[in-house]
Amino acid sequence: MYRTDYQFEWYYRTTNVRVCIFQLIKLFIIALPIVGCKVNTIENTAILNVNIVDVVDGSILPSDAVLIQDGIIIKIDESERIRETAASSKSYQVIDGDGGYLIPGxxxxxxxxxxxxxxxxxxxxxxxxxxxxxxxxxxxxxxxxxxxxxxxxxxxxxxxxxxxxxFVTGSFRESDVEDFIKESKETGYHGLKIHDNIPVDTYNKIIEYSNSVGLPVYGHAQRDKDLAQSLRMLEIxxxxxxxxxxxxxxxxxxxxxxxxxxxxxxxxxxxxxxxxxxxxxxxxxxxxxxxxxxxxxxxxxxxxxxxxxxxxxxxxxxxxxxxxxxxxxxxxxxxxxxxxxxxxxxxxxxxxxxxxxxxxxxxxxxxxxxxxxxxxxxxxxxxxxxxxxxxxxxxxxxxxxxxxxxxxxxxxxxxxxxxxNGEISVGKMADLVLLKENPLDDIKATQSISGIYFKGQFYDSTYIESKLQTLKFRTLD
Ligand SMILES: [Zn+2]
CATH class of the missing domain: 3.20.20 (TIM Barrel)
Incomplete structure (x- = not known):
């Protein structure tokens, strides 16, 4: 009997806790679209009323809204339809782009x-x-x-x-090339950065061995050699x-x-x-x-x-x-x-x-x-x-x-x-920047940022401006 009571009480308490958590979550979800909160629990994010910039051919898409789920663009369509689709999910936030221009990060x-x-x-x-x-x-x-x-x-x-x-410089020894490249690849470096005027044998070995293990080589040109040598790198x-x-x-x-x-x-x-x-x-x-x-x-x-x-x-x-x-x-x-x-x-x-x-x-x-x-x-x-x-x-x-x-x-x-994450199309990562001005007319528009969507969070212009104030290294006289 005691045992049953205990179990009942335990159930009762946890149920209450569950109800309470449920209420809190509900409140939280309702509050999200209002405060534009930066929390990853939102299922869908709709960004409405924007000029979506097609960066591949330098035009504006006919549709004016994107739907994002788990950091991926899942739909591009008219604002009304995107709003409806978003609303069918358990939790969502709606961002009004106010006629701005949406570009990839x-x-x-x-x-x-x-x-x-x-x-x-x-x-x-x-x-x-x-x-x-x-x-x-x-x-x-x-x-x-x-x-x-x-x-x-x-x-x-x-x-x-x-x-x-x-930085790999001229003093780098040819005998160290293989170990260095293998280690760099394992460590997770994106590529090997090289200085100008590497001795030619070392340079050849770097290029050949990096190619064989798939580690990009880039850096300064080999200024003391023919142009063709520098063009063997992935990037100048x-x-x-x-x-x-x-x-x-x-x-x-x-x-x-x-x-x-x-x-x-x-x-x-x-x-x-x-x-x-x-x-x-x-x-x-x-x-x-x-x-x-x-x-x-x-x-x-x-x-x-x-x-x-x-x-x-x-x-x-x-x-x-x-x-x-x-x-x-x-x-x-x-x-x-x-x-x-x-x-x-x-x-x-x-x-x-x-x-x-x-x-x-x-x-x-x-x-x-x-x-x-x-x-x-x-x-x-x-x-x-x-x-x-x-x-x-x-x-x-x-x-x-x-x-x-x-x-x-x-x-x-x-x-x-x-x-x-380099273009706004379905299936791409939603690293997005909202601009007030059209960057296809004047690239200075990239400085008119009114919002940033990144990894499930939307930073609005108020947040950006006030946060930037705190990130200054010094104030001017
Ligand atoms: Zn540099």
Whole structure:
């Protein structure tokens, strides 16, 4: 008898608890669409009333809504029908896109996470960048593979995160190649990052052995070798490399056409990273460091880089002080200069010409359908996250049509990474960014973010703006 009572009481209590939990869940679900909560228990998410950008052919889809389940786009249709389908599920949230433009999450495939990891990762994500690749496996002495795994498992918040190996430089021994590549592959590095001018035997072995185990090789061009050698890599990580491969006197249209044809035929991918080169031209200018507050988004430059680049230890400031620019001009251009001012003017003018050359090449490459991906190479005073938008703007400034910039920053980059999040179509991962303006008209629209949908969570503009305030590394005077 006692036993039965006990059992009854146990049943009664647990039933009450169950009822109570059920009520709480119900309340929670009802509250979800109201607060736009960031919880993964929602079965379906409907994003209504949007211009869905087809990044593959640069157009707007006829339908104006998407339905997402478990992070995958399961339906694209008219808003009313999507709303009805969503409502048939147990739990759902509805997001009104308010006539904005929906694009896939952006890719920054050349980052350097050397400082405050979590702060930096959030800045990327809230800039609509949902996939990043760190481009030196030893950056900041961090374990970049673990960072990627923590994000993938949900233990850490941030964009999808990949990393190259530590930089393989000229001192790397040929006898170490096989072990290094095997180990890198096992560790989970995305690819092997290589410096310029690797001794030819070591280089050959790296390319051949990496190909045999399926580890991509990418990096700087082999500036001391024929172009054909560099084109054996999967990717050249700066368009700047062509400045070193092609001397100014060789930059005739016939020669360049041949270069473009060779690049195209090789299938090599190019990640231009124009902006970082443009930044460095600024660093040469003598007054540049006098007005730091005018540098775009300087509040978001990681402390570690900010301190290095604004201090007297900054290699560029040191170079100027030591008048190394004289040597630079003499060695690279055979020019003897008489004063420090003259040296600065000369170097700024020559590097600016190089930037123009890089822009022309970029335009020609995109016209020839050479596969381009996007990366900012953010370090120094180029901020994380925001730096990618500045890079995209510079492409537009070079004459590239915004639709092709967007395609490179999403579809091409996703294909390159073998990921399924580079376009808005059924079956693709729902890494989505909502913009106020049309990015097909002007790529600066990628800076008009009004919402981000990522891994089941929707971040609205209020959240993004207030969160970004907390992620600043410093305030300006
Ligand atoms: Zn880099």
């Amino acid at each position: 952006l890719f920054d495939l050349h980052i350097h996470n050397r400082g405050a990891t979590d702060q930096v990762l959030q800045v990327y994500l809230l800039n609509g960048i949902t996939t990043v690749r760190n481009m030196n496996g030893s950056d900041g002495g961090k374990d970049h593979i673990s960072i990627g795994k923590q994000i993938a498992s949900g233990a850490r918040s941030g964009p999808r995160y990949y990393s190259s190996t530590p 990580v700066h368009i700047e490399e062509f400045v070193y491969l092609i001397e100014q006197s060789e930059r005739t249209s016939d020669y360049l056409n041949q270069v473009i044809a060779d690049v195209k035929q090789s299938g090599v991918w190019i990640c231009p990273t124009l902006m970082i080169y443009a930044c460095h031209i600024d660093y040469y200018k003598k007054t540049f460091f006098d007005s730091l507050s005018s540098i775009p988004f300087i509040e978001f430059v990681d402390n570690q880089q900010y301190e290095l680049y604004t201090s007297e230890r900054n290699p560029y400031r040191q170079n100027l002080r030591r008048q190394a620019l004289y040597d630079y001009a003499r060695t690279n251009y055979g020019v003897e200069l008489e004063s420090e001012d003259q040296a600065v003017d000369f170097v700024v003018s020559e590097t600016s010409k190089n930037l123009e050359f890089m822009k022309e090449l970029l335009l020609q490459m995109i016209q020839e359908d050479i596969p381009l991906i996007t990366g900012s190479d953010s370090f120094g005073l180029l901020p994380h996250g925001f730096g990618l938008h500045l890079e995209l703007e510079l492409w537009q400034n070079a004459g590239v049509h915004p639709s092709l910039i967007l395609k490179s920053a999403t579809y091409n980059s996703a294909n390159y990474m073998k990921l399924d």
